[in-house]
Amino acid sequence: MISTSGTAVVFAYHNVGARCLRVLLAHGVRVPLVVTHEDDPSETPWFERVADVAAGYGIESIAPQDPNEASVVARIRALAPDFLFSFYYRRMLGPALLAAAPRGALNMHGSLLPRYRGRAPVNWAVLHGERETGASLHYMAAKPDAGDLVAQMAVPILPDDTARDVFEKVTVAAECVLDRVLPALIGGTAPRTPLDLAKGSYFGGRSAEDGRIDWAQDASRIHDLVRAVAPPYPGALTTIAGRPARILSTRVLVPGGSPGAPRLEAAGGRIVAHCGGGGTLLIRDLEIDGQRVDAARLPAPCAPE
Numbered sequence: 001m002i003s004t005s006g007t008a009v010v011f012a013y014h015n016v017g018a019r020c021l022r023v024l025l026a027h028g029v030r031v032p033l034v035v036t037h038e039d040d041p042s043e044t045p046w047f048e049r050v051a052d053v054a055a056g057y058g059i060e061s062i063a064p065q066d067p068n069e070a071s072v073v074a075r076i077r078a079l080a081p082d083f084l085f086s087f088y089y090r091r092m093l094g095p096a097l098l099a100a101a102p103r104g105a106l107n108m109h110g111s112l113l114p115r116y117r118g119r120a121p122v123n124w125a126v127l128h129g130e131r132e133t134g135a136s137l138h139y140m141a142a143k144p145d146a147g148d149l150v151a152q153m154a155v156p157i158l159p160d161d162t163a164r165d166v167f168e169k170v171t172v173a174a175e176c177v178l179d180r181v182l183p184a185l186i187g188g189t190a191p192r193t194p195l196d197l198a199k200g201s202y203f204g205g206r207s208a209e210d211g212r213i214d215w216a217q218d219a220s221r222i223h224d225l226v227r228a229v230a231p232p233y234p235g236a237l238t239t240i241a242g243r244p245a246r247i248l249s250t251r252v253l254v255p256g257g258s259p260g261a262p263r264l265e266a267a268g269g270r271i272v273a274h275c276g277g278g279g280t281l282l283i284r285d286l287e288i289d290g291q292r293v294d295a296a297r298l299p300a301p302c303a304p305e
Contacts, residue, residue: 011089114200117145127228215262219279249285266295
């Protein structure tokens with residue numbers, strides 16, 4: 001049966017990919033093929049598998065190493081899709097793929113474009129202490145996250161939200177954005193607003209080592225780092241009493257103050273960090289050598305490195 005809502009090949013991964021794929025199907029869009037990724041064994045599988053969602057709807061899925069390889073492009077062209085959609089797919093689609101869909105190739109990005117273009121937008125927004133972010137549907141272009149904006153929706157970032165908390169909000173925002181604008185997109189009446197990239201920012205990917213704490217910073221900056229890399233991400237790294245440690249959860253007790261030598265101490269049954277740049281943190285979850293440590297087992301004296 002040919003859908004009156006058009007045909008789309010979907011490139012998708014993670015929870016945003018799973019939710020947005022379901023939105024397309026709910027609107028009657030015919031999806032003959034889903035392109036996804038093999039799961040990375042080094043990552044914690046806390047998200048929904050797009051391949052499982054596709055299989056549940058009887059849709060074929062493939063996971064090529066390079067979606068721009070000639071045989072993959074030829075296969076997608078043969079399907080003659082009206083649209084291509086990319087929902088948290090991790091590779092750039094080249095010009096040959098973008099040209100395969102006459103009605104447009106669109107991407108859902110996890111920020112309020114043009115801000116936080118590039119990789120790991122949710123983590124970067126939390127790291128920088130932003131109070132909001134969101135999801136943006138835009139046309140794909142040769143440069144990443146640079147094509148015309150179709151629609152976006154903001155979500156709040158609360159002071160103790162972790163990157164995962166925010167990602168869950170962004171996932172719902174992505175679903176809402178697509179659901180609201182898809183009828184206009186199918187009908188050819190959806191807006192297209194050029195992005196002013198000069199008002200935005202671009203960020204690259206992050207590694208586990210990027211989560212190492214600089215204790216010379218103040219309490220708020222360190223708290224934002226902890227939130228940005230909290231599980232299921234690798235956690236904020238440090239060294240305590242010469243042993244590797246991870247700080248997984250914090251709360252700001254005093255945001256600023258006079259700089260001083262950083263130290264951790266047990267106070268009133270809690271672990272408190274005095275930050276080099278000023279301010280204090282409540283350390284809510286601490287691991288040393290892979291073992292949870294409470295105030296009673298905190299090494300003393302304790303100067304983090």
